[in-house]
Amino acid sequence: xxxVIQSPRHEVTEMGQEVTLRCKPISGHDYLFWYRQTMxxxxxxxxxxxxxxxxxxxxxxxxRFSAKMPNASFxxxxxxxSEPRDSAVYFCASSFRRGHEQFFGPGTRLTVL
Amino acid sequence: xxxxxxxxxALSVPEGENLVLNCSFTDSAIYNLQWFRQDPGKGLTSLLxxxxxxxxxxxxxxxxxxxxxxxxxxxxxxASQPGDSATYLCAVIPNSGGSNYKLTFGKGTLLTVNP
Numbered sequence: 001x002x003x004v005i006q007s008p009r010h011e012v013t014e015m016g017q018e019v020t021l022r023c024k025p026i027s028g029h030d031y032l033f034w035y036r037q038t039m040x041x042x043x044x045x046x047x048x049x050x051x052x053x054x055x056x057x058x059x060x061x062x063x064r065f066s067a068k069m070p071n072a073s074f075x076x077x078x079x080x081x082s083e084p085r086d087s088a089v090y091f092c093a094s095s096f097r098r099g100h101e102q103f104f105g106p107g108t109r110l111t112v113l
Numbered sequence: 114x115x116x117x118x119x120x121x122x123a124l125s126v127p128e129g130e131n132l133v134l135n136c137s138f139t140d141s142a143i144y145n146l147q148w149f150r151q152d153p154g155k156g157l158t159s160l161l162x163x164x165x166x167x168x169x170x171x172x173x174x175x176x177x178x179x180x181x182x183x184x185x186x187x188x189x190x191x192a193s194q195p196g197d198s199a200t201y202l203c204a205v206i207p208n209s210g211g212s213n214y215k216l217t218f219g220k221g222t223l224l225t226v227n228p
Contacts, residue, residue: 045215
């Protein structure tokens with residue numbers, strides 16, 4: 001398996017623009033997670049899905065953030081409108097079952113100017 | 114609210130030395146604990162996962178132990194090599210039942226192994 005795939009790897013955009021991050025989990029994994037990593041706050045869970053259903057989105061910082069999982073092999077995290085404080089590395093991870101290892105993608109480094 | 118602390122924040126050792134990284138958590142009701150490694154500019158690589166019923170896990174030169182009652186885990190690295198240089202993170206999942214699956218991370222320990 002190719003592991004968790006994320007695109008793009010780097011994104012530079014201007015404040016106010018819409019940003020869409022994409023993730024393809026490992027085939028057969030039931031859980032998908034979106035994390036954000038910054039120097040100040042470390043790694044934070046934004047939202048996670050189980051069998052394509054959002055389970056907990058309490059980590060989503062604002063209404064500007066939204067996430068979808070239309071099928072078992074694809075998820076998106078959208079920021080609209082983007083702000084400079086959204087600059088961070090966004091990771092997607094997946095897991096086979098609850099309690100199993102989480103496998104992370106390479107991340108998307110987002111810079112909002 | 115679960116809090117995970119890793120001490121030290123940074124560690125520098127000469128090649129060949131055995132070392133221990135520490136992780137502590139405030140709520141002992143955990144489902145499991147996972148250790149990760151992160152190289153600069155890269156994603157996280159899973160190293161070891163310890164279920165709450167286990168006391169340790171081993172993989173090659175790595176050994177992770179878990180003491181739930183004291184809220185502590187250690188990652189032991191034997192015969193360290195320069196390639197082990199990275200940030201090591203521990204994370205816990207609460208044992209709150211249902212579908213709660215929030216992984217709480219520590220801030221990590223930055224390890225440098227000098228040749």
